[in-house]
Amino acid sequence: NAGVTQTPKFRILKIGQSMTLQCAQDMNHNYMYWYRQDPGMGLKLIYYSVGAGITDKGEVPNGYNVSRSTTEDFPLRLELAAPSQTSVYFCASSYSETGGARRQYFGPGTRLTVT
Amino acid sequence: GENVEQHPSTLSVQEGDSAVIKCTYSDSASNYFPWYKQELGKRPQLIIDIRSNVGEKKDQRIAVTLNKTAKHFSLHITETQPEDSAVYFCAAPPGTGFQKLVFGTGTRLLVSP
Numbered sequence: 371n372a373g374v375t376q377t378p379k380f381r382i383l384k385i386g387q388s389m390t391l392q393c394a395q396d397m398n399h400n401y402m403y404w405y406r407q408d409p410g411m412g413l414k415l416i417y418y419s420v421g422a423g424i425t426d427k428g429e430v431p432n433g434y435n436v437s438r439s440t441t442e443d444f445p446l447r448l449e450l451a452a453p454s455q456t457s458v459y460f461c462a463s464s465y466s467e468t469g470g471a472r473r474q475y476f477g478p479g480t481r482l483t484v485t
Numbered sequence: 486g487e488n489v490e491q492h493p494s495t496l497s498v499q500e501g502d503s504a505v506i507k508c509t510y511s512d513s514a515s516n517y518f519p520w521y522k523q524e525l526g527k528r529p530q531l532i533i534d535i536r537s538n539v540g541e542k543k544d545q546r547i548a549v550t551l552n553k554t555a556k557h558f559s560l561h562i563t564e565t566q567p568e569d570s571a572v573y574f575c576a577a578p579p580g581t582g583f584q585k586l587v588f589g590t591g592t593r594l595l596v597s598p
Contacts, residue, residue, distance in 0.1 A: 401584045410572060413588040460528060466584060476528040
């Protein structure tokens, strides 16, 4: 299994541009997450999904959008990029049949710079 | 919502010493407490986790203890080695039945040879 994969690894955007960060997992996990990590800081939840077709906001959703059309993929869309969105973005996934927190497995991250 | 506080923010120890990192949480219904290790430029990786029906869990040199009454849990690393140097994050869910995690702000551990 490849686990959780993310593309691209690095990206530089100009202010106002848009892009989609890709995330995929091959572990048949039902839950998927997007976090951002600013330099020297902890992880902040942007959006999460409890299954295909179901998404919900996390702590810092403004400026982002997500969709979950399949179990495997959970892309994150940035519209009108701003310097404040410069960060490292991590995708993660977990599995639960009964609900309740479970182990989350992280992808390698995408380092995004907006200038 | 859940608030997770982590201390200390930095910790320097000599190789072979023990290291202890503590986290407090606010939601008494939280029932799952993981610890992640993040090396520079890498992804967070789960190193140990504990559920609220257990007071302590150990895996070789790493242990986690949980005090539900005081709402805090701690990571203990014994016989530290230079490769233990990293940032460590604790996390807790906002109550039961939630798949989300709220992360602490991290502890930078430096183990000097």
